[in-house]
Amino acid sequence: MADSNPKAKRRAKRSSRPRPGGSVTIHRIAAEAGVSTATVSRALNQPEKVSAEARERVQAAIKRNHYILDGFAVGLASRRSRTIGLLIPTITNSIYASSTQAVQRVAQQNGYSVLVGVSEFSPSREEVLIQKLLERRVDGLVLTGEARSAAAYEKIKRNGVPFVVTWQLTADPALPSVSFDNRKATFAAVEHLIALGHRRIGLICGRTDVNDRALARREAFEACMARHGLPVSADLVFERDFEFVEGRSAMHAILRHRSRPTAVFCANDIQAIGAMYECQEAGVKVPEQMSIVGFDDLPISQYMHPQLTTVRVPADDMGKRATEMLLAAIEGKPGDQRVELTTDLVVRRSTATPKRQNRASAS
Amino acid sequence: MADSNPKAKRRAKRSSRPRPGGSVTIHRIAAEAGVSTATVSRALNQPEKVSAEARERVQAAIKRNHYILDGFAVGLASRRSRTIGLLIPTITNSIYASSTQAVQRVAQQNGYSVLVGVSEFSPSREEVLIQKLLERRVDGLVLTGEARSAAAYEKIKRNGVPFVVTWQLTADPALPSVSFDNRKATFAAVEHLIALGHRRIGLICGRTDVNDRALARREAFEACMARHGLPVSADLVFERDFEFVEGRSAMHAILRHRSRPTAVFCANDIQAIGAMYECQEAGVKVPEQMSIVGFDDLPISQYMHPQLTTVRVPADDMGKRATEMLLAAIEGKPGDQRVELTTDLVVRRSTATPKRQNRASAS
DNA sequence: CTGAAAGCGCTAACAC
DNA sequence: GTGTTAGCGCTTTCAG
Numbered sequence: 001m002a003d004s005n006p007k008a009k010r011r012a013k014r015s016s017r018p019r020p021g022g023s024v025t026i027h028r029i030a031a032e033a034g035v036s037t038a039t040v041s042r043a044l045n046q047p048e049k050v051s052a053e054a055r056e057r058v059q060a061a062i063k064r065n066h067y068i069l070d071g072f073a074v075g076l077a078s079r080r081s082r083t084i085g086l087l088i089p090t091i092t093n094s095i096y097a098s099s100t101q102a103v104q105r106v107a108q109q110n111g112y113s114v115l116v117g118v119s120e121f122s123p124s125r126e127e128v129l130i131q132k133l134l135e136r137r138v139d140g141l142v143l144t145g146e147a148r149s150a151a152a153y154e155k156i157k158r159n160g161v162p163f164v165v166t167w168q169l170t171a172d173p174a175l176p177s178v179s180f181d182n183r184k185a186t187f188a189a190v191e192h193l194i195a196l197g198h199r200r201i202g203l204i205c206g207r208t209d210v211n212d213r214a215l216a217r218r219e220a221f222e223a224c225m226a227r228h229g230l231p232v233s234a235d236l237v238f239e240r241d242f243e244f245v246e247g248r249s250a251m252h253a254i255l256r257h258r259s260r261p262t263a264v265f266c267a268n269d270i271q272a273i274g275a276m277y278e279c280q281e282a283g284v285k286v287p288e289q290m291s292i293v294g295f296d297d298l299p300i301s302q303y304m305h306p307q308l309t310t311v312r313v314p315a316d317d318m319g320k321r322a323t324e325m326l327l328a329a330i331e332g333k334p335g336d337q338r339v340e341l342t343t344d345l346v347v348r349r350s351t352a353t354p355k356r357q358n359r360a361s362a363s
Numbered sequence: 364m365a366d367s368n369p370k371a372k373r374r375a376k377r378s379s380r381p382r383p384g385g386s387v388t389i390h391r392i393a394a395e396a397g398v399s400t401a402t403v404s405r406a407l408n409q410p411e412k413v414s415a416e417a418r419e420r421v422q423a424a425i426k427r428n429h430y431i432l433d434g435f436a437v438g439l440a441s442r443r444s445r446t447i448g449l450l451i452p453t454i455t456n457s458i459y460a461s462s463t464q465a466v467q468r469v470a471q472q473n474g475y476s477v478l479v480g481v482s483e484f485s486p487s488r489e490e491v492l493i494q495k496l497l498e499r500r501v502d503g504l505v506l507t508g509e510a511r512s513a514a515a516y517e518k519i520k521r522n523g524v525p526f527v528v529t530w531q532l533t534a535d536p537a538l539p540s541v542s543f544d545n546r547k548a549t550f551a552a553v554e555h556l557i558a559l560g561h562r563r564i565g566l567i568c569g570r571t572d573v574n575d576r577a578l579a580r581r582e583a584f585e586a587c588m589a590r591h592g593l594p595v596s597a598d599l600v601f602e603r604d605f606e607f608v609e610g611r612s613a614m615h616a617i618l619r620h621r622s623r624p625t626a627v628f629c630a631n632d633i634q635a636i637g638a639m640y641e642c643q644e645a646g647v648k649v650p651e652q653m654s655i656v657g658f659d660d661l662p663i664s665q666y667m668h669p670q671l672t673t674v675r676v677p678a679d680d681m682g683k684r685a686t687e688m689l690l691a692a693i694e695g696k697p698g699d700q701r702v703e704l705t706t707d708l709v710v711r712r713s714t715a716t717p718k719r720q721n722r723a724s725a726s
Numbered sequence: 727c728t729g730a731a732a733g734c735g736c737t738a739a740c741a742c
Numbered sequence: 743g744t745g746t747t748a749g750c751g752c753t754t755t756c757a758g
Contacts (some may be wrong), residue, residue, distance in 0.1 A: 023522065025735055036745045041737060051743060071486055071498045072444075075435035091460045091467075092662070101454055104481060114494065116479065118467060132476065135434045158429055159386065243668045277666045299455075301747045303607045303640045305668055356734035388751055399729045404753055414727060436751035441732045 085133035102319030186220035205267035247274025260356035306349035448496035465682030549583035568630035610637025625717035669712035
């Protein structure tokens with residue numbers, strides 16, 4: 001049973017059956033508008049290259065048939081997705097909502113969509129997400145933090161996908177990043193406390209094993225204390241998840257410490273708010289008996305009572321700049337490779353001079 | 364210049380050039396594993412239908428070549444995306460983070476990804492997003508609220524994409540939804556205030572023109588007051604955006620009202636927190652001089668001082684159930700069409716009996 | 727259990 | 743300015 005002419009068979013099939021149950025395709029539009037599929041495609045992507053009449057007939061046919069472009073076919077044929085991937089650790093801490101929103105906004109303004117992946121602070125889950133985003137052929141990637149396996153970076157690079165790191169300045173200058181300096185920001189916060197007269201200061205931060213920003217902040221805290229000749233008790237340092245309740249329980253422990261500190265630096269506002277709540281519940285006045293400084297300057301922080309002293313991070317600007325940098329890289333344009341943004345210490349009402357100087361720790 | 368054998372030409376091209384700069388495809392894997400592309404595809408999608416040896420050789424070749432599936436090709440050929448779309452109004456109100464997280468979790472557990480679109484409360488922007496999600500060939504859609512143009516619904520249905528409405532029980536029983544009853548929940552909150560002895564109650568809610576949940580809550584507030592024979596002054600009703608500062612400024616106006624109410628019902632916690640802050644700044648004690656009840660029970664609400672009395676909404680469960688219902692519909696399984704979840708009024712410390720009974724309003 | 731081959735719907739040379 | 747046509751990389755009958 002030799003088939004006489006396979007090609008003819010194929011073409012016949014194609015033109016004769018507009019896919020019974022299938023949706024309307026570019027072929028249908030072309031036929032109704034009396035042009036070729038190429039012209040329809042052009043009318044869609046480069047309208048200026050098509051005559052006005054043809055364009056109008058195509059538009060009419062599209063509207064009449066409720067035609068919807070097939071993104072898969074477009075992506076497959078054009079080898080571009082006009083999509084960027086965004087990897088964030090969590091969606092419930094609103095600080096990431098700010099940067100995410102900025103990324104979305106800039107991407108959209110430039111005709112790109114964004115696919116967001118939430119890793120929940122799990123490195124392995126993040127790798128799976130990177131794989132998935134690569135399978136979806138994202139044109140670029142916005143990453144959170146620099147710490148990830150060499151294999152993960154390898155995978156990204158092998159696929160020729162440009163990326164930019166946010167929330168952490170890359171140690172390796174070859175890796176593009178847009179961030180503020182976590183160390184500098186931490187120094188500002190801790191030195192504010194020290195300048196106020198605090199000598200015994202506790203630390204509540206995120207898990208340094210899965211969060212390089214938490215690690216950077218913890219190390220900076222310790223370096224700052226050391227620089228000022230102040231001791232850091234290991235039992236006054238708490239690494240916890242990003243939850244109000246974690247900040248609260250850490251403060252609970254701090255309050256019953258045999259040698260209670262007069263201030264606590266929280267490496268994020270969520271934990272700071274939990275910590276502040278615990279003080280209030282325990283009848284410990286903030287800031288009179290306990291100064292608290294946070295990090296992030298969440299929108300809620302200035303609506304707390306007392307308002308939280310905290311480090312304002314340029315989340316929105318970071319997302320914006322990172323996306324711009326990424327889009328430039330995608331389109332092969334030159335651009336900065338490493339942008340350092342500034343932070344501000346916002347002194348509000350949760351910090352003050354300690355009431356009674358605790359001289360115990362000064363040897 | 365008649366080409367002698369077009370088909371031969373095409374095939375020759377295909378097999379001879381593995382795309383110089385291109386990435387590795389299934390053809391390369393097939394060749395290296397000594398099987399056909401069909402077998403590679405099966406090894407990937409229905410491993411049980413492939414012999415163990417073949418499967419292993421394919422796996423090895425995949426690993427060795429760092430092969431990455433092309434999602435576009437898969438989607439185009441299989442006519443399925445294994446992706447669902449999620450439309451939310453905003454990303455900065457953390458209440459949507461909860462439901463979004465649940466949607467992501469359930470989707471992922473079932474092998475689906477989720478594409479989220481943020482409409483910023485703009486109906487036109489939402490329609491554009493629906494179009495984009497349809498172009499990306501989502502297998503289903505999770506919508507927020509029921510109110511949208513007939514054209515939008517038409518578009519979705521014409522493409523045969525199943526959907527489910529959340530955050531609002533659909534009036535039309537033909538439209539699937541998973542939600543709590545906004546009216547009942549509002550009644551519970553307002554009746555709590557009335558039971559406490561409040562007679563003059565203000566309302567702060569979202570914009571009812573672009574938010575049917577806000578509308579439902581406003582109408583329920585008015586109905587509840589009416590049922591109890593209580594008047595609702597138009598100048599004690601505020602429709603504002605979902606921002607702390609909006610709640611604050613509304614409360615500012617309320618506090619200087621010639622006939623200040625003793626309680627305010629806020630249709631969401633964000634505005635309630637802003638309102639509570641304004642009271643504190645103005646030296647008006649909550650709850651002694653002003654009772655405040657919120658709606659949503661955001662995680663932050665119990666860390667406020669005083670803790671906020673509010674309506675707990677089953678955001679997580681709603682996202683979960685909605686996604687399950689949607690996946691069932693996608694896979695053609697039967698299932699519920701309308702699920703009503705319950706809410707709880709969480710009485711905390713921002714509400715109390717009014718200090719001085721305001722008898723002025725009782726005619 | 728496996729392979730051959732026909733597309734999925736669109737884009738992009740290339741020719742006219 | 744417009745049409746022809748060869749794929750993009752994969753899935754999916756259909757045979758065997």
